Amino acid sequence: MSNIVVEARNLSVMRGQTPVLSDINFEVRKGEVFALLGGNGAGKSTTLHTFLGLLPPQSGEAILFGKAVHSDVASVRSKVAYLPEAATLYGHLTAIENIEYFLSLAGIKKSSNEIVQALDRVSLQKEAHNQNMERYSKGMRQKTAIALALLRETPVLFLDEPTSGLDPVAIDEFNQLITSLAAAGTTIVMVTHDVYGACQVAHRIALLRRGALVGSFEADEGGKIDTETVHAAFAERAAS
Amino acid sequence: MTITKMIAKDEWRYWWRSKLATSVMLVGLILIAGSSILTAKQMTDAAHERAHLQSEAEEAFFSQPNRHPHRMVHYGHYAFRTPPPLGIIDPGIDAYTGDSIFLEGHRQNSAMFADRQASSELAIFGALTPALLLQTLAPLLLVLIGYNVITREREARTFDQLIAQGMTPLKIMIGKGYALVGVAGLMIVPLFVAIIFATLDGEPFVSASLFMVGYALYLLIWCIGIVLASTMMRTPSASLGALLAAWVVVAILIPRISSNAAVSLVDAPGKIETDFAVIEAVSKVGDGHNAADPAFTALRANMLQQYNVDKVEDLPVNFRGVVAGAAEANLTDILNKFAEERMQVEVAQANIARYFGWLSPVLGIREFSMKVAGVDLETHHRFLRETEALRFDFVQSLNRVHAEKLTFADDANRSSNPEAEKRTRVSAENWKVLDEFDFSSLPANNRIENASMSLMKLVFWVVLLLVLCRFVGRRAL
Structure with a gap:
């Protein structure tokens, strides 16, 4: 094959x-x-x-x-998981909310713990997890998007x-x-x-x-x- | 939860966290709720006041002392139209046409006491009726809230991210549409409450429900249109521009064009021109106050022949009363002819303006709303016809009393002979010829039937926009 x-x-x-x-x-x-x-x-x-x-x-x-x-x-x-050039996530949501939302659209259910682990894996600072992404730097957004891509498995x-x-x-x-x-x-x-x-x-x-x-x-x-x-x-x- | 509902829920979360969207929603809700409360109070007060004035006018008429019947013809009487239950939402053309008519002999007066003519400047706030707000302001608020539902995603490139999660453009459009429908649903909550009040006030459930359905369809048209424009445009500013332009066209320009087209296509004679024509026609029927007017020579001859007498003094009825009755009948024929011509012109103009409802859902809902509420032009015409029938009936009843209960000699000499004058005063019991006036709306079924074409216009818009959505949704990548 x-x-x-x-x-x-x-x-x-x-x-x-x-x-x-x-x-x-x-x-x-x-x-x-x-x-x-x-x-x-x-x-x-x-x-x-x-x-x-x-x-x-x-x-x-x-x-x-x-x-x-x-x-x-x-x-x-x-x-397929896709990580666009400019991390295209929602500014009005936190990293965790963004990931939860996009995963749910893809029909994937992950626990908060798993999401936090994925964010840790891409080295996003803990204190940023629950901040709205409009305050994120480009690098932080990119890390969140990578975490999302990973979680889609x-x-x-x-x-x-x-x-x-x-x-x-x-x-x-x-x-x-x-x-x-x-x-x-x-x-x-x-x-x-x-x-x-x-x-x-x-x-x-x-x-x-x-x-x-x-x-x-x-x-x-x-x-x-x-x-x-x-x-x-x-x-x-x-x-x- | 389905994917489209998830998208809708997120859109709501975005609006909730965006101060602008929340403020716009709040302003809209306050305005519509405030206007519903104010208009409901205004119309309920008006209904009670008019019912009270109607009974007062009848009481005043009945309590007149013994007097010459023709003086009662000139004393006159007021007829009032109480607003229908759904008038608390849409007062329709009442505000422009008036709701009261002074009925008197030899004349057909226009309706009067229109809010627009009779109120102080502050009444302009009263004119912000729930119907007007829902027809014109609510779409504008929906535009301000939803113009960027898709273009925002495109600009932030989250649209691609959504697509990458397996969404189709059509699913995204449906989700965004759901969210906007939710906002529209909030906007019609005050309408729903007002409709419950109208139902408690006697509005049949079927027409009240259809009224609600009509407005729901109308706001649905805007929701679909907004999502469609937001999908077709590439940037938020472009979608806002396009939607505002669309609002200006359908809410302001087309209604103006429809009125102008109606006036241009159906020529209506001016008031002065009509007044001269009426005076000319009326002058030919003779003066009913003068039994010797040559216009009544034939009538005199006929009566003398019928009763086989030589002089009018020998007739078993008062010839002056007979003349008054005949003159009133002739006069009324002429006045009715002119009134009917005027009403036909108005209806023809209104019908032309209504065709534009196929081009503008604002005109569609306006027509639908007034027809279901029973505050449209045709209802006003019915009010005019019914009051005219009442006027003619009571004037002719008094003329019959004049003819049957007075002698020609007393009547002819009452100015020079005080005794004769006393004998021409008939009992106040005779004033009970006046029928009670209670103008009511057409039955719900008739109103619904009358509104069916306007409902079709709204359905047409929904279907058209849904088809466009499907088409655009397939090409929106």
Whole structure:
């Protein structure tokens, strides 16, 4: 049985009349961390939005668990947790309320204890748990959103610039978290322009430029991708 | 709890924690509740006052001393219309047309004592009726509360987060719609209480319930429209702008355009023009106070022939009374003809204005509300017709007394002969010809039937917006 969980097959996407993704192909296996690296406007977030069913493909297919996303969006979404670039949670709610609300919408029931544990796992300060999120810094919001994504316990995680706004210590903690989740079998697709961060956690990296894949790198036997190589390729081929 | 209810509950939590939304809701509730209490008190007082004035007017008429019957024709009588039970919510056109008529011989007076003409400047607050507030202010408050239900989510990008949790745009729209319907429900609580009072005051349950349903449908239209606009627009400011523009169009512009269109399409003669036409027509029927008026030559000849006598003095009835009766009948025919023409023009104009209810739910609910409450133009016309029938009946009854209980000689000489004058005074018992006047609303079934077209307009809007929601919901990503 194939263990391919996420697959882009000749995927092209338009926003209005503008092509954003052009005939891209990649596969992500179970328990793999796949990073899409690219500059601004490369089409990274568009790729995730297409896999979430937020954008229809112009041609080709976005496939999750062997099923075209657009053939059964609801079923696919139930297997995916998504962490958007800007942590999109409600300012009028506390971190705990936000998590409770979004989990309940996804039909998931978690105890307060489990929610607090998840917030601790992402290192959100205790005193912030019951404050309205409108007072949160960008990093605190991001941590809450990560906790929400973790609590959904989905087999696939889509992360859009997940370390944006996090301090260096939190980034390290986050990278460890990603590594442990992948080791536990979670498939992770992250899009980022942080070459260093991607090389720290990803098993494979693909470079995206103006909607087209322009390079890819795989981890060596030690499980690492050479940062210098990727950085050079990114500077040469993907940065725009 | 279903997902849509969860979304609605969260929206309520957002409003509760947002001071602006809570304040707007509170202001709306206070205004509608305050206006309901004030209008209910005003209308209840008016109902008691008019019932009291009606019985006082009848008592005053009956207690007049023995006198010449024609003096009673000119003494006149007042007829009052007590507001219907649902008038405590929607006084309808009463405030403009008046609710009392002075009935007298040889004239058809207009209704008078309209609040708008008779009140002090402070009465403008009285004009903020629950119906007006629910028809125009409540939608505006709903817009202010709900314009950003979806655009706020888009701007904060929580819309994508909701979608990522497995929501569909349509489910989100339904959840937000539920939340807004909850606000609308709060706004009609005062209406519900007022309707209970109206029911206790005699309004049948079926019409009272339908009245409530009509307003619920109307506010539902706004709730759906607000969610729809908020889904179609990309930013909160755009959805607010679009909704305020829509409110201005349907609540202010289309009603004005409908009136202008009605006046333009159905030409109504001016008052001065009509008054001259009436004077001209009336001048041809002769003066009922003058039995020698050439207009009554034929009548005289007929009567002399009928009773086979040579002189009017020999007739078994007082010819002056007969002339008064005949003149009143002729005059009334003419006045009724002009009145009917005027009423037909008014109805034709109103019907044209009502077509615009298909374009504006504000006009739809206005028509529905007045028709179910029994305060519409047609009811006012019925009041005019019934009071005219009362006037004609009592004037002609007095003219019959004039003809049958007085002799021609005494009547003709009463100015020069004090004894004759005494004999022309008839007993006050004769004043009991006046019927008691009690104007009542049409039965509930008739009112509901009359309101069915306006109800259709409201249903049409609900269906149209729901179809649009379904369409937009599929393309809202």
